[in-house]
Amino acid sequence: MAPKPQNFLFLIFFLHMAIGIATTTNNNGFIFNGFTNSNLVLSGIAQITSNGLLQLTNYSKETLGHAFHPTPINFVNPSNGHPISFSTTFVFAIISQYPDVGGHGLAFVISPSKDLPGSMPSQHLGLVNTTDNGNVSNHLIAVELDTVQTIEFFDIDHNHVGIDVNCLISLNSTTAGYYDKDRSEFVTLILASGEAQMVWIDYTGEDMRLEVRMAPIKTKRPETPLLTSLVNLSDIVLDEMFVGFSSSTGAASGKHYVLGWSFSLQGNAQTLDFSSLPSIPYNKTQSNKGTSMVLPVVLPLTVGFFVFSLVIGLFLLVKRIKKFSEIKEDWELEYGPHRISYKDLFNTTKGFNDKNLIGSGGFGQVYKGTLPKSKVKVAVKKISHHSKQGAREFVSEIVSLSRLRHRNLVQLLGYCRRQGELLLVYDYEENGSLDKLLFGDQKPPLSWSERFKVIKDVATGLLYLHEGWEQVVVHRDIKASNVLLDANRNGKLSDFGLARLYNHGTNPQTTHIVGTLGYLAPEISRTGKATTSSDVFSFGVFLLEVVCAKRPMELNASEDVPGLVESVLESWKKGNVLGIVDPNLESLFDKAEAELVIKLGLLCSHPESAARPRMRHVVQFLEGSMQLPELSIDSLGNSARIKSYGVAFDDFVATALSTSDIEVFSDEIYLKDSCS
Numbered sequence: 001m002a003p004k005p006q007n008f009l010f011l012i013f014f015l016h017m018a019i020g021i022a023t024t025t026n027n028n029g030f031i032f033n034g035f036t037n038s039n040l041v042l043s044g045i046a047q048i049t050s051n052g053l054l055q056l057t058n059y060s061k062e063t064l065g066h067a068f069h070p071t072p073i074n075f076v077n078p079s080n081g082h083p084i085s086f087s088t089t090f091v092f093a094i095i096s097q098y099p100d101v102g103g104h105g106l107a108f109v110i111s112p113s114k115d116l117p118g119s120m121p122s123q124h125l126g127l128v129n130t131t132d133n134g135n136v137s138n139h140l141i142a143v144e145l146d147t148v149q150t151i152e153f154f155d156i157d158h159n160h161v162g163i164d165v166n167c168l169i170s171l172n173s174t175t176a177g178y179y180d181k182d183r184s185e186f187v188t189l190i191l192a193s194g195e196a197q198m199v200w201i202d203y204t205g206e207d208m209r210l211e212v213r214m215a216p217i218k219t220k221r222p223e224t225p226l227l228t229s230l231v232n233l234s235d236i237v238l239d240e241m242f243v244g245f246s247s248s249t250g251a252a253s254g255k256h257y258v259l260g261w262s263f264s265l266q267g268n269a270q271t272l273d274f275s276s277l278p279s280i281p282y283n284k285t286q287s288n289k290g291t292s293m294v295l296p297v298v299l300p301l302t303v304g305f306f307v308f309s310l311v312i313g314l315f316l317l318v319k320r321i322k323k324f325s326e327i328k329e330d331w332e333l334e335y336g337p338h339r340i341s342y343k344d345l346f347n348t349t350k351g352f353n354d355k356n357l358i359g360s361g362g363f364g365q366v367y368k369g370t371l372p373k374s375k376v377k378v379a380v381k382k383i384s385h386h387s388k389q390g391a392r393e394f395v396s397e398i399v400s401l402s403r404l405r406h407r408n409l410v411q412l413l414g415y416c417r418r419q420g421e422l423l424l425v426y427d428y429e430e431n432g433s434l435d436k437l438l439f440g441d442q443k444p445p446l447s448w449s450e451r452f453k454v455i456k457d458v459a460t461g462l463l464y465l466h467e468g469w470e471q472v473v474v475h476r477d478i479k480a481s482n483v484l485l486d487a488n489r490n491g492k493l494s495d496f497g498l499a500r501l502y503n504h505g506t507n508p509q510t511t512h513i514v515g516t517l518g519y520l521a522p523e524i525s526r527t528g529k530a531t532t533s534s535d536v537f538s539f540g541v542f543l544l545e546v547v548c549a550k551r552p553m554e555l556n557a558s559e560d561v562p563g564l565v566e567s568v569l570e571s572w573k574k575g576n577v578l579g580i581v582d583p584n585l586e587s588l589f590d591k592a593e594a595e596l597v598i599k600l601g602l603l604c605s606h607p608e609s610a611a612r613p614r615m616r617h618v619v620q621f622l623e624g625s626m627q628l629p630e631l632s633i634d635s636l637g638n639s640a641r642i643k644s645y646g647v648a649f650d651d652f653v654a655t656a657l658s659t660s661d662i663e664v665f666s667d668e669i670y671l672k673d674s675c676s
């Protein structure tokens, strides 16, 4: 019988393999029980650890890691165009930096390149970027293990497995887990549990079925697949494809490991040898080891001493319990991971010592510290709080805020409740508040390009709060002192949602206006209600604040001293819009950008709410993808013309909507186009 062309392909594949890696081949695939001396092509921050783990990412934020097998594979039989079956299995582990806050995920990938050029971290998983997501010329197939729910990609939850073809909107996805045949039930697995888990991915060329299974390590392969999709591989793959892994971190991060991997064209992937897989460095349960041996030997000697110290101990304990007492109710158990013990917070801030104080504001004091186990630097916000009712909604709101994840938001990590006191724990941001950099006497002053970047960062963060999440989050208190800068001077919004939390604690009968004078939209005093539009107002004042390095109003200023907005309008009336720019910049700024920011600031802080743009448009103005409409000083300053201006702006948006730019305005339409 003449050899089928398909077999010829395997021979070529086999030869490649034999030359590439001697230890790990069988006749049509490869196996790695640990990756020591493997010849994987690594990029991003991926590395092979000294004990042979493939480590794709570490705790650094906004990073990505790739690892690909160097041998190109042809997934299609060139003679008849039919896709070829393949099978792969691997063991992975994800150790997230903070309990229950994954960041971001791991994917098995089939790709035309060995390094996925141009791909982005965070929700893009190192697979694609914002412009090429969904493009058929990606030729990309991935099985994602995703620990974050990205609404933009219609993710179902923050612990799911998905099959992706060219696009991060999965063809099919489901909560991680497996069907246990013996117990005849579905068992959920937590991807970021830190435990080693297995994945099997099988593709049958004949019926073009891609199947994904997973199970805890050393469990046998489940019969029922977790996930299936029909995928015509010959539509997608090119002649030469590569197989490997991609992983990324975002605002929260994690260590993504692969312990072992086998791959086979036709026929099942070889079974991994669990005994020779490298071990995962950090394993919580192991820390209890050792006590069992020590106790029986030492116990008799210590009984006497033990009784004595018990008495003293009890006395100290009572004192200590009082000192560290928290309010903890049964229903809070489900929020376990988000609770951080008062003792840890007390110790890390040296008992809320003044030396650790890094700020204080309307809500309370902020202290710096480091969490004992994870060594994460944190900022602890201590708020006096008297919540009689609604504690449950209150905590669930905190927990849901901590699920908000965006590179331009300061990550909320957890909380702790005490009598009359609430502690919120945030990521610590290295460069402190923008307020200090703007108004402190730092030399040289914050440059224009840095200011413009921070402005865009804050706009993006606020857009995410308003439109990017499952529910609308109104910030309520946007100002320079609520913007923090991380180590790379990226701008991050802090204190989002806090004003509302604060309201929960107070008497629900009275509507408490929270916010900062000078940044409050005028309609709030009438309606008492904060909206996304009142956030846009504060954002407008913030823009002027950053350009001019002036506070919106000085405390105790006499009546005839104009406020910030009046000064800006005044300068414009004199025909010198840029005359108001921070003199410390010494004309070292981009004139067009500065003018854009000033005019946008005035437009956003328009007294009439209907005239203010939405954050979606603000971001587009700032990025230059949409032109700011021609504004006249009268339309902004003269209250008699406010009404007509509002109409003008609506007209403007309506006109833009009817033109070919339509996808710019609607995510849904855009997504439909890009992932069909």
Ligand SMILES: *[C@@H]1O[C@H](CO)[C@@H](O)[C@H](O)[C@H]1NC(C)=O
Residues within 6 Å of the ligand: 045, 047, 058, 059, 060
């Ligand atoms: C992560 O890995 C990169 C590259 O090896 C290194 O520069 C960085 O310091 C690491 N980050 C952490 C938090 O270990």
Ligand SMILES: *[C@@H]1O[C@H](CO)[C@@H](O)[C@H](O)[C@H]1NC(C)=O
Residues within 6 Å of the ligand: 117, 118, 119, 128, 129, 130, 131, 132
């Ligand atoms: C996205 O990736 C493609 C390559 O696939 C690259 O050409 C493009 O410049 C990237 N776009 C961005 C915005 O990074």
Ligand SMILES: *[C@@H]1O[C@H](CO)[C@@H](O)[C@H](O)[C@H]1NC(C)=O
Residues within 6 Å of the ligand: 131, 132, 135, 136, 137
């Ligand atoms: C898809 O990518 C190709 C190559 O990068 C590019 O030419 C094409 O315009 C992209 N298509 C879309 C719809 O973005």
Ligand SMILES: *[C@@H]1O[C@H](CO)[C@@H](O)[C@H](O)[C@H]1NC(C)=O
Residues within 6 Å of the ligand: 194, 195, 196, 280, 283, 284, 285, 286
């Ligand atoms: C952690 O250690 C325990 C006890 O040694 C072991 O049973 C478990 O499998 C380990 N977990 C991982 C992820 O290695």
Ligand SMILES: *[C@@H]1O[C@H](CO)[C@@H](O)[C@H](O)[C@H]1NC(C)=O
Residues within 6 Å of the ligand: 171, 172, 173, 225, 226, 227, 228, 229, 230
């Ligand atoms: C998704 O996978 C499940 C489980 O295998 C399967 O029952 C379902 O039909 C699949 N859905 C699609 C759209 O392929």
Ligand SMILES: *[C@@H]1O[C@H](CO)[C@@H](O)[C@H](O)[C@H]1NC(C)=O
Residues within 6 Å of the ligand: 081, 232, 234, 235
């Ligand atoms: C799969 O895709 C190939 C190439 O586009 C096409 O020739 C073939 O008919 C497709 N198979 C099925 C069953 O649709």
